[in-house]
Amino acid sequence: MNKAEILVIGSGPAGLKASLSAADQGAGVTLVERDLFLGGQLVKQTHMFFGSREQYASERGFKIAEKLTAAVEEHPGVRVLKGAAALGYYDDNVVTLEMKGRVVPVSYDAMIMATGAQENTLMFPNCDLPGIYGAGAVQTLMNVYGVLPGKRVAMLGAGNIGVIVSYQLLQAGVEVPAIIEAAPEIGAYHVHASKVRRMGVPIYTSQTVVSAHGTDTLEKVIIVKLDGSWQPVPGTEKELDVDVLCIAVGLTPLTEILFQAGCEMAYIPELGGHVPRRSAVMETSVPNIYIAGDVSGIEEASAAMVEGTIAGLTAAFNLGYGRDSYDKKIAAANLELDALRKGPTGEKIRTGLQNLKRTVEVRQ
Amino acid sequence: MRIQVHPILEFKKGKKISFTYDGKTVEGYEGEPIAAALHAAGVRVLSHSRNFKRPRGFWCAIGNCSSCNMSVNGIPNVRTCVEPLQDGMIVETQQGKGVIGGVPGE
Ligand SMILES: Cc1cc2nc3c(=O)[nH]c(=O)nc-3n(C[C@H](O)[C@H](O)[C@H](O)COP(=O)(O)OP(=O)(O)OC[C@H]3O[C@@H](n4cnc5c(N)ncnc54)[C@H](O)[C@@H]3O)c2cc1C
Ligand code: FES
Numbered sequence: 001m002n003k004a005e006i007l008v009i010g011s012g013p014a015g016l017k018a019s020l021s022a023a024d025q026g027a028g029v030t031l032v033e034r035d036l037f038l039g040g041q042l043v044k045q046t047h048m049f050f051g052s053r054e055q056y057a058s059e060r061g062f063k064i065a066e067k068l069t070a071a072v073e074e075h076p077g078v079r080v081l082k083g084a085a086a087l088g089y090y091d092d093n094v095v096t097l098e099m100k101g102r103v104v105p106v107s108y109d110a111m112i113m114a115t116g117a118q119e120n121t122l123m124f125p126n127c128d129l130p131g132i133y134g135a136g137a138v139q140t141l142m143n144v145y146g147v148l149p150g151k152r153v154a155m156l157g158a159g160n161i162g163v164i165v166s167y168q169l170l171q172a173g174v175e176v177p178a179i180i181e182a183a184p185e186i187g188a189y190h191v192h193a194s195k196v197r198r199m200g201v202p203i204y205t206s207q208t209v210v211s212a213h214g215t216d217t218l219e220k221v222i223i224v225k226l227d228g229s230w231q232p233v234p235g236t237e238k239e240l241d242v243d244v245l246c247i248a249v250g251l252t253p254l255t256e257i258l259f260q261a262g263c264e265m266a267y268i269p270e271l272g273g274h275v276p277r278r279s280a281v282m283e284t285s286v287p288n289i290y291i292a293g294d295v296s297g298i299e300e301a302s303a304a305m306v307e308g309t310i311a312g313l314t315a316a317f318n319l320g321y322g323r324d325s326y327d328k329k330i331a332a333a334n335l336e337l338d339a340l341r342k343g344p345t346g347e348k349i350r351t352g353l354q355n356l357k358r359t360v361e362v363r364q
Numbered sequence: 365m366r367i368q369v370h371p372i373l374e375f376k377k378g379k380k381i382s383f384t385y386d387g388k389t390v391e392g393y394e395g396e397p398i399a400a401a402l403h404a405a406g407v408r409v410l411s412h413s414r415n416f417k418r419p420r421g422f423w424c425a426i427g428n429c430s431s432c433n434m435s436v437n438g439i440p441n442v443r444t445c446v447e448p449l450q451d452g453m454i455v456e457t458q459q460g461k462g463v464i465g466g467v468p469g470e
Contacts, residue, residue, distance in 0.1 A: 034427060035446065046372045060372070085427075118428050130408040130421025137425035137445075145400040146375035148365040172367050216419050217408045254428075 004030035006315050007108035009086045012040020013301045014293025015114035016068040017308030022315055023077030025322030034085035039065030040116055044143040047164055089261040110288040110315040117251035117294040125211040131218025135165045135248035142172050150244035155179040158203050159187035162248030166196050176201045182208040221245055253295045261286050266359040270352030271297030282311040290315050299349050306336045366404050381451040398444035399432050434458050
């Protein structure tokens with residue numbers, strides 16, 4: 001059977017950093033990615049990053065992906081398998097991969113899950129019409145493959161993703177008649193929101209889409225105002241002619257394999273849904289299974305990279321690698337995480353992590 | 365509809381090739397996902413739901429949701445949003461669950 005000392009699943013910022021940090025300590029890493037290229041969500045991000053210099057602030061996401069990918073592919077301690085989707089977990093530390101139509105079992109000593117997240121959908125009549133796409137999907141089509149999603153695109157959700165993708169649509173020459181947000185306030189950072197507003201895109205807060213219409217593909221959506229208790233206000237319906245509606249209403253961690261492996265999970269809305277319980281150094285309740293990035297709770301690429309570093313260092317340490325430098329490196333990574341999570345923008349994740357800890361205390 | 369000029373990105377395209385979609389000849393670039401080539405050619409309906417036969421386009425574009433399943437070279441349930449396009453591919457709107465290894469699903 002194929003053997004991997006440390007098996008890393010997923011090559012977004014979390015998986016790339018986990019691979020590098022474990023391999024730098026001397027461990028042998030096998031990195032598997034179901035896509036044909038490495039980088040995860042980063043490959044489609046054309047905007048500059050926030051955060052500290054350690055996490056590549058002021059660099060564009062796809063440039064960060066290029067750098068990390070090159071470092072991983074050149075590292076003698078990392079074996080990269082692309083086009084390899086992890087399918088399932090089996091007893092005795094075995095995971096099966098689907099590669100070129102074949103099922104390949106791999107056994108590991110330690111596994112780091114960095115599978116990221118999937119986009120949430122929203123229910124309303126005809127929400128399945130072609131032309132209603134996830135915001136990440138539109139970003140992939142446009143920024144990775146150079147294909148325009150449509151001519152007039154409405155955005156549902158004014159968090160960072162909704163607002164950033166709206167900006168990228170404008171850059172690609174697409175008309176964005178409106179960004180629609182059910183909450184009374186915009187979730188996105190204000191720099192992003194003011195940028196799209198300056199470009200003439202209205203952001204309608206306390207409004208939502210109630211239905212979509214079109215034969216075979218989307219032709220228009222009906223939007224409506226919401227009252228203080230999130231109920232539609234009758235008589236406020238408005239038609240919006242669009243051929244695409246982008247849904248940017250959050251992400252859910254891709255945790256199937258962790259459930260299967262028997263990791264203890266908890267439902268924490270602030271972290272995006274069911275997430276695994278973990279130690280301070282990213283180990284789950286199942287020994288030698290670690291997590292990093294969005295799969296451990298929806299956050300940002302910057303934090304995903306630091307979590308990847310922590311998981312990689314710890315997996316290597318527990319297999320006997322890098323014992324001398326471990327404490328120092330972990331302390332440095334923890335300082336970075338704290339810095340990323342401080343202030344008002346980190347409040348949601350801090351609350352989520354606190355609530356997750358509390359569920360453990362209740363159990364014990 | 366393809367992006368011709370972009371302020372930040374440059375798109376490295378493969379060779380121009382042709383494939384068939386429900387019997388019609390369509391052009392695309394080698395290596396791009398089948399669904400991207402179809403979308404660029406104006407095809408947005410990729411499949412139909414099993415029970416109510418409602419039209420389906422892609423949703424996630426990263427191989428997660430199976431909304432874009434089509435039959436490719438006679439193999440059903442291919443996720444066209446991630447499957448690289450090749451010259452001469454036969455892409456068809458799938459009816460029902462498809463046939464895997466000679467065993468009909470429906
Ligand atoms: C529009 C947009 C803008 C953003 N802007 C910012 C920003 O400005 N700053 C910031 O810090 N963050 C930003 N983010 C968030 C950031 O992109 C994510 O938090 C980050 O990419 C999460 O990293 P990850 O490695 O956990 O997951 P991902 O990047 O999602 O990578 C997961 C990888 O795992 C692979 N995978 C999944 N399942 C399997 C499997 N079973 N087998 C094999 N491989 C698998 C996937 O194909 C993927 O490549 C933005 C996100 C979006 C969508
Ligand atoms: S669109 Fe989701 S799998 Fe292809």
